[in-house]
Amino acid sequence: MRILLVGAGGVGSAFTAIAARRDFFEAIVIADYDPTRAEKAAAVDPRFTAGQIDASDAASVTALCQEHGITHVMNAVDPIFNMPIFEGAFAAGADYLDMAMSLSKPHPEAPYEKTGVKLGDEQFAVADQWESAGRLALVGIGVEPGLSDVFARYAADHLFSEIDELGTRDGANLVVTDDDGNEIFAPSFSMWTTIEECLNPPVIWQDGAWFTTPPFSEPEVFDFPEGIGPVECVNVEHEEVLLMPRWVDCKRATFKYGLGDEFINILKVLHTLGLDSTEKVRVKGVEVSPRDVVAAVLPDPATVGPRMKGKTCAGLWVTGKGKDGADRSTYLYHVVDNEETMREYGHQCVVWQTAINPVVALELLANGTWSGAGVLGPEAFDAVPFLDLLTEYGSPWGIKEL
Amino acid sequence: MRILLVGAGGVGSAFTAIAARRDFFEAIVIADYDPTRAEKAAAVDPRFTAGQIDASDAASVTALCQEHGITHVMNAVDPIFNMPIFEGAFAAGADYLDMAMSLSKPHPEAPYEKTGVKLGDEQFAVADQWESAGRLALVGIGVEPGLSDVFARYAADHLFSEIDELGTRDGANLVVTDDDGNEIFAPSFSMWTTIEECLNPPVIWQDGAWFTTPPFSEPEVFDFPEGIGPVECVNVEHEEVLLMPRWVDCKRATFKYGLGDEFINILKVLHTLGLDSTEKVRVKGVEVSPRDVVAAVLPDPATVGPRMKGKTCAGLWVTGKGKDGADRSTYLYHVVDNEETMREYGHQCVVWQTAINPVVALELLANGTWSGAGVLGPEAFDAVPFLDLLTEYGSPWGIKEL
Numbered sequence: 001m002r003i004l005l006v007g008a009g010g011v012g013s014a015f016t017a018i019a020a021r022r023d024f025f026e027a028i029v030i031a032d033y034d035p036t037r038a039e040k041a042a043a044v045d046p047r048f049t050a051g052q053i054d055a056s057d058a059a060s061v062t063a064l065c066q067e068h069g070i071t072h073v074m075n076a077v078d079p080i081f082n083m084p085i086f087e088g089a090f091a092a093g094a095d096y097l098d099m100a101m102s103l104s105k106p107h108p109e110a111p112y113e114k115t116g117v118k119l120g121d122e123q124f125a126v127a128d129q130w131e132s133a134g135r136l137a138l139v140g141i142g143v144e145p146g147l148s149d150v151f152a153r154y155a156a157d158h159l160f161s162e163i164d165e166l167g168t169r170d171g172a173n174l175v176v177t178d179d180d181g182n183e184i185f186a187p188s189f190s191m192w193t194t195i196e197e198c199l200n201p202p203v204i205w206q207d208g209a210w211f212t213t214p215p216f217s218e219p220e221v222f223d224f225p226e227g228i229g230p231v232e233c234v235n236v237e238h239e240e241v242l243l244m245p246r247w248v249d250c251k252r253a254t255f256k257y258g259l260g261d262e263f264i265n266i267l268k269v270l271h272t273l274g275l276d277s278t279e280k281v282r283v284k285g286v287e288v289s290p291r292d293v294v295a296a297v298l299p300d301p302a303t304v305g306p307r308m309k310g311k312t313c314a315g316l317w318v319t320g321k322g323k324d325g326a327d328r329s330t331y332l333y334h335v336v337d338n339e340e341t342m343r344e345y346g347h348q349c350v351v352w353q354t355a356i357n358p359v360v361a362l363e364l365l366a367n368g369t370w371s372g373a374g375v376l377g378p379e380a381f382d383a384v385p386f387l388d389l390l391t392e393y394g395s396p397w398g399i400k401e402l
Numbered sequence: 403m404r405i406l407l408v409g410a411g412g413v414g415s416a417f418t419a420i421a422a423r424r425d426f427f428e429a430i431v432i433a434d435y436d437p438t439r440a441e442k443a444a445a446v447d448p449r450f451t452a453g454q455i456d457a458s459d460a461a462s463v464t465a466l467c468q469e470h471g472i473t474h475v476m477n478a479v480d481p482i483f484n485m486p487i488f489e490g491a492f493a494a495g496a497d498y499l500d501m502a503m504s505l506s507k508p509h510p511e512a513p514y515e516k517t518g519v520k521l522g523d524e525q526f527a528v529a530d531q532w533e534s535a536g537r538l539a540l541v542g543i544g545v546e547p548g549l550s551d552v553f554a555r556y557a558a559d560h561l562f563s564e565i566d567e568l569g570t571r572d573g574a575n576l577v578v579t580d581d582d583g584n585e586i587f588a589p590s591f592s593m594w595t596t597i598e599e600c601l602n603p604p605v606i607w608q609d610g611a612w613f614t615t616p617p618f619s620e621p622e623v624f625d626f627p628e629g630i631g632p633v634e635c636v637n638v639e640h641e642e643v644l645l646m647p648r649w650v651d652c653k654r655a656t657f658k659y660g661l662g663d664e665f666i667n668i669l670k671v672l673h674t675l676g677l678d679s680t681e682k683v684r685v686k687g688v689e690v691s692p693r694d695v696v697a698a699v700l701p702d703p704a705t706v707g708p709r710m711k712g713k714t715c716a717g718l719w720v721t722g723k724g725k726d727g728a729d730r731s732t733y734l735y736h737v738v739d740n741e742e743t744m745r746e747y748g749h750q751c752v753v754w755q756t757a758i759n760p761v762v763a764l765e766l767l768a769n770g771t772w773s774g775a776g777v778l779g780p781e782a783f784d785a786v787p788f789l790d791l792l793t794e795y796g797s798p799w800g801i802k803e804l
Contacts, residue, residue: 185674269671272587274699283698286688293695296685297676 001025001366004070004094006055006085007077008032008041010190010302011099011142014347014355015076018393020045022359024366029068055081061088070094072365074358078192079103080278083122086137090126095135095365097358099142100193101239104200111201112214118203119242123375131374141361141378142354143314143334144170144255145239147390147397150357151316151332152244154383159330163250163320168240169331171224171231171258172312174338174350176304185266186299188308188350195276195291198259198267202235205245205253212237215271216264220256224313225400226335231258240316243377250320270294305348311337312349317402329402336395344394360389403427403768406472406496408457408487409479410434410443412592412704413501413544416749416757417478420795422447424761426768431470457483463490472496474767476760480594481505482680485524488539492528497537497767499760501544502595503641506602513603514616520605521644525777533776543763543780544756545716545736546572546657547641549792549799552759553718553734554646556785561732565652565722570642571733573626573633573660574714576740576752578706587668588701590710590752597678597693600661600669604637607647607655614639617673618666622658626715627802628737633660642718645779652722672696707750713739714751719804731804738797746796762791 001024005012008030016030028045031053032038038050051068054060055077061084065073073089075082075098082102089096101120108116123139130137140146148168156163176186187194201212216234223230238255245253259267270276275294280287315333322328338349345352361378364370369385378386387397403426407414410432418432430447433455434440440452453470456462457479463486467475475491477484477500484504491498503522510518525541532539542548550570558565578588589596603614618636625632640657647655661669672678677696682689717735724730740751747754763780766772772783780788789799 265667266671266675269668273668273696275677275696277699281695281698283690283694286690288685288688288690288695290695290699292685293683293690293692294675294677296683297679297692 001072001362002068002070003028003072003074003362004061004065004068005030005074005076006053006061007075008037009076010300010348010351011355012076013041013302014345014351015074015359016041016044016048017345017347018352018356018359020048022363024363027068029064029070031064056084058084058088058091061085062091065089065092065094072097072362074362075099078190079196086123090130090133090135093135096137097141097361098139099146099354099358101139101145101242103196104203104237106201107212112212115203115210115212118210119237119239127375134373136365136372137375138361138365139375139377140239140243141358143357144168145243146354146357146378147314147334148240148316149243149378150383150386152240152248152318153379153381154387155316155318155330155332156248157383159322160318160320160328161323161325163248163318165252165254165317165319166240166244166248166250167253167317167319168238168255168315169222169224169233169258169317170256170314171222171228171233172310172350173228173231174308174310174312176299176308178307185262186304187301188304188312188348189301191295191298191301192291195267195270195294197237198257199271199276200237202237202255203241204235205241205250207251210241216268218256222256222258222317224258225331225333225398226311226313228311228313228335232260233258234264244379247377247379301348302351305338305342305346308338308348311335312353314353331400331402332397333400334395334397356390356393356395360386360393363389403474403764404470404472405430405474405476405764406463406467406470407432407476407478408455408463409477410439411478412702412750412753413757414478415443415704416747416753417476417761418443418446418450419747419749420754420758420761422450424765426765429470431466431472433466458486460486460490460493463487464493467491467494467496474499474764476764477501480592481598488525492532492535492537495537498539499543499763500541501548501756501760503541503547503644505598506639508603509614514614517605517612517614520612521639521641529777536775538767538774539777540763540767541777541779542641542645543760545759546570547645548756548759548780549716549736550642550718551645551780552785552788554642554650554720555781555783556789557718557720557732557734558650559785561724562720562722562730563725563727565650565720567654567656567719567721568642568646568650568652569655569719569721570640570657570717571624571626571635571660571719572658572716573624573630573635574712574752575630575633576710576712576714578701578710580709587664588706589703590706590714590750591703593697593700593703594693597669597672597696599639600659601673601678602639604639604657605643606637607643607652609653612643620658624658624660624719626660627733627735627800628713628715630713630715630737634662635660636666646781649779649781703750704753707740707744707748710740710750713737714755716755733802733804734799735802736797736799758792758795758797762788762795765791
């Protein structure tokens with residue numbers, strides 16, 4: 001297996017730190033728009049080499065694949081670049097993995113009721129071509145989407161006879177401080193992506209169809225395990241809701257994110273002012289996208305690890321009837337402590353938790369445990385070997401009846 | 403009198419619309435960085451000509467003054483450009499007027515207790531040179547500062563024997579709607595300046611000295627006249643607090659702005675994220691100041707007039723002992739209705755209310771009613787002819803015992 005990793009940002013460099021401990025691959029070419037970031041990430045392992053790439057240009061992806069005999073393209077950049085990377089990989093005859101799907105577009109007349117272009121629609125539209133070519137696009141294989149989808153498949157196969165709701169619930173008690181120990185606002189994940197997913201109309205699957213709601217709808221306090229405690233969660237547009245119902249029978253699929261009051265207020269203000277916009281505006285002789293400016297003024301999520309404390313939890317709350325036919329309500333989850341990932345890997349917990357899952361998936365693909373063709377979500381594969389290998393990596397998952 | 407107007411933005415073009423109805427001047431050269439804005443404002447009167455200027459370059463100001471035989475430079479751009487315009491006017495031997503003073507810098511160790519560089523310090527530092535040269539810099543002659551300072555002088559001369567507090571209080575009930583009639587966020591004044599004055603440490607004069615507080619301190623509900631009603635006001639850094647005590651005896655001078663909850667929240671979020679910063683950041687290959695981006699994404703205050711409804715009030719709440727020695731509490735104020743200024747002048751009320759005062763002041767200087775040399779605030783001059791001429795312009799002021 002020869003991997004092209006596109007993007008040496010927070011998740012990309014955590015991916016390389018985790019992969020460096022495994023022997024299932026022959027080589028990883030780490031490519032970034034900024035070659036110094038790629039070189040820094042490549043320095044840690046003799047199987048790694050650095051390259052320069054323009055992720056917005058499919059031809060640039062194809063050329064790099066061909067130059068290095070790439071078998072698998074691992075996309076670790078913002079999802080705005082999904083389509084050129086996805087297309088560039090296909091043109092090169094490589095398999096493809098990502099951790100977020102092609103972007104949505106709201107319904108032009110009823111954005112908060114009906115779906116427009118859905119997350120992943122552009123990728124699923126060419127699923128036939130991938131299947132015919134015998135090529136695999138494993139989409140949404142981070143932690144959420146990713147591990148959450150694996151949990152959905154595990155719940156359907158081993159815990160439930162009938163599923164009412166597949167409810168992904170994400171929460172944390174992370175705090176970032178400045179040099180003087182004062183708490184500061186510093187998102188632990190890409191602000192660009194956070195704005196995208198939180199301000200888009202949240203999508204919900206119910207009774208065989210998708211619909212949307214206004215942002216931040218249906219607030220709910222969810223009590224997260226392992227000391228994190230209760231966090232206010234709201235509906236957010238997320239890939240799980242689009243992926244799970246395609247392979248797992250359920251009456252309802254939701255995604256709720258424990259944003260907390262402060263973050264919700266910040267996102268609302270950015271939206272009120274139009275600072276969430278990706279359309280370029282002219283500012284004193286130059287053109288910039290306001291959302292890029294917001295991301296640029298905040299601390300780089302990849303660098304906040306040493307000043308961050310707390311745990312993050314990704315998980316799936318499943319309700320329905322258990323294998324015995326009785327009502328069941330179960331939370332399958334994965335908690336990561338920032339102190340541990342910083343000490344063990346030198347990467348903060350949120351990007352680390354995202355990055356470990358595609359490494360596990362690639363290992364299962366490399367050894368033939370997982371195989372397939374087409375555009376497939378993580379729930380299209382057997383969950384057990386994935387969860388076992390994740391535990392073998394030293395990062396066990398948990399289960400709790402609610 | 404030959405006037406150079408620097409800046410054909412909201413206030414600048416309202417200034418020209420008001421001046422066009424008066425005959426005290428010979429010519430106005432309207433200069434802007436963007437020559438099309440200048441040409442548009444110049445088209446309305448044969449005494450107006452358009453020019454191009456770089457307000458950040460004193461030599462550019464001096465050259466334009468010399469080219470056109472300018473006697474008075476009227477500064478109508480953001481106060482970040484005050485010093486080059488002020489210096490350029492002096493070098494050209496012209497008198498100078500502005501509506502906001504040179505910028506402050508917070509105290510490096512105790513920003514929310516002590517003053518650092520105060521508003522106007524840079525201008526007052528060279529007051530001797532202006533006085534020796536027999537040149538006048540009339541600083542802070544908009545509405546606030548400006549008319550509020552005139553009120554202070556009027557109160558001291560004609561209403562009070564002893565003043566406890568000179569408390570400028572500014573509030574409005576303005577609402578801006580979009581094409582569908584939905585209320586939108588659209589500041590009625592320069593967002594750059596609003597951020598500057600609201601996020602800087604508010605300054606207060608008390609018992610012979612200035613000190614500062616944290617932003618948004620000492621919230622107070624003030625009941626504004628003529629149907630505006632109660633608005634929550636907070637301390638804001640403003641020139642009146644620096645100007646009034648230099649010429650008018652008082653125990654305390656404050657400025658409180660009726661920002662309202664929504665605006666305060668927005669300003670706090672901008673500050674939390676660092677989007678209030680004027681330091682350029684690198685964003686995908688270009689460099690921009692985040693604050694410039696915030697201003698650029700919002701509607702231009704000069705263009706919101708037709709979609710705005712309501713009134714704005716500028717005024718001064720004076721407490722102390724009246725001429726009869728009894729306790730007195732009086733609000734001197736000036737209310738402008740957006741509907742009227744739009745109908746009469748085609749300019750929205752906030753910029754119109756700012757712009758009318760320097761026109762009145764220039765007329766008093768042109769006919770010799772006001773004269774002086776040095777760096778002087780509006781309270782250095784007799785208030786009565788100013789208030790009479792303002793009334794003659796069709797925009798009377800009011801007085802109310804509280």
